[in-house]
Amino acid sequence: MAKKEAENELTAEEALAQAQKKALGDGVFVLIILGVLTFGEFIVGSVAPAWGTVLLIAALSKAFFVVRDYMHISRLWNNEEEAH
Amino acid sequence: MTAHSEVETTQTYNERLSMYRLGLWLFILSDAFVFGALFITRFYLMGGTRPDVEQGVGLIVTVILLLSSFFMNRAEIHMSFGDNQKFLRNVGITFILGLIFLIGVVGVEWRIAPFGPADGIQGAIYYTMTGFHAFHVLTGLIALAVVYNNGRKGLYTKERHWAVEAAAVYWHFIDVVWIFFYPALYLIGFAVG
Numbered sequence: 001m002a003k004k005e006a007e008n009e010l011t012a013e014e015a016l017a018q019a020q021k022k023a024l025g026d027g028v029f030v031l032i033i034l035g036v037l038t039f040g041e042f043i044v045g046s047v048a049p050a051w052g053t054v055l056l057i058a059a060l061s062k063a064f065f066v067v068r069d070y071m072h073i074s075r076l077w078n079n080e081e082e083a084h
Numbered sequence: 085m086t087a088h089s090e091v092e093t094t095q096t097y098n099e100r101l102s103m104y105r106l107g108l109w110l111f112i113l114s115d116a117f118v119f120g121a122l123f124i125t126r127f128y129l130m131g132g133t134r135p136d137v138e139q140g141v142g143l144i145v146t147v148i149l150l151l152s153s154f155f156m157n158r159a160e161i162h163m164s165f166g167d168n169q170k171f172l173r174n175v176g177i178t179f180i181l182g183l184i185f186l187i188g189v190v191g192v193e194w195r196i197a198p199f200g201p202a203d204g205i206q207g208a209i210y211y212t213m214t215g216f217h218a219f220h221v222l223t224g225l226i227a228l229a230v231v232y233n234n235g236r237k238g239l240y241t242k243e244r245h246w247a248v249e250a251a252a253v254y255w256h257f258i259d260v261v262w263i264f265f266y267p268a269l270y271l272i273g274f275a276v277g
Contacts, residue, residue: 016165023161031154038150038266042143045271050132055267062263070157070256076105 030069037062094243101246108250112257115220119261122216126209126268134273135210137197142270145188146262152181153259156228160252163235166242172235178255179228186221189214206276213265217258224258227251 041058044051067073159174193214201211231251234240240248 020161020165023164024158027154027157027161030157031150034150034154035147038143038146041267041271042139045267046139049134049271049273052132052267052272055272059264059267063260066153066256066260066263070153070259071253073109076102076109 026069030065033065034062097244104246104250108253112253115257116261119216119264122209122213123264123268126213129205129209130273130276132273133206133276134271135197135206135269136199136275137193137210137270139270141188141193141196142266145185145193146266148181148188149185149259149262152178152185153256155181156252156255160248163240163245163248164242168235168238168240171240171248172232175228175232175235179225179232182221182225182228182255186218186225189221190218210269213269217261217265220258220261224251224255227254 037058041055044054044058048054155174156178159171159178162168162170162174194211197210199207199210201207228251231240231248234247
């Protein structure tokens with residue numbers, strides 16, 4: 001019985017560690033996207049400054065990832081899921 | 085405290101939390117309208133031209149602010165898993181990067197810009213947009229300093245750290261605003277000569 005409880009506890013700990021690793025990994029993924037888009041913006045802005053629409057689409061894409069993954073806007077309607 | 089009252093307290097806290105979140109997002113929305121007005125004003129008044137500013141400096145400060153958002157996200161994650169040391173380290177890095185951004189814009193870019201705030205439309209637009217944003221960065225830094233200090237005292241737990249979440253969301257909002265201001269001020273259009 002005690003062994004089973006210890007095993008369950010370990011599994012819970014492992015699940016937490018995995019969840020943390022995933023959350024940190026998602027942050028890195030978003031940073032890479034932001035970096036690539038920012039560098040792309042800089043290149044476009046340097047060679048074709050009249051392409052305002054392209055630059056605004058890039059900005060909108062960057063904002064989408066920040067609002068979704070860093071600001072966690074979904075917490076507004078998923079309060080039970082991530083209560084802090 | 086009995087288990088029953090503990091559950092009740094947690095429920096009450098979660099209810100309050102959902103109200104706090106709604107309040108914060110409403111505040112952010114209202115603030116976004118002001119930034120949106122500035123953004124539209126820039127295109128209305130300058131059209132296909134942009135202020136004559138150094139694009140390299142703009143890129144550097146933008147990368148610094150994006151990095152700060154990344155570290156703030158890590159800080160919040162570490163706190164939500166109860167790791168106070170890593171939380172403090174990441175908030176500290178965020179604070180330093182935010183400070184470098186502020187110095188980069190107000191201390192460097194404002195100094196090297198070949199025009200002043202009173203030099204026509206480009207001056208008015210550039211200094212109003214960056215100045216208003218810089219003021220928000222300053223208030224964000226104050227919020228970061230407060231949560232860092234409270235974290236040092238051990239006031240947050242993985243279950244209860246609303247102030248950390250609020251400071252993080254506010255800091256990311258500052259980042260989102262700059263995501264739009266950066267192309268509007270540094271990239272779109274030909275520099276006013």
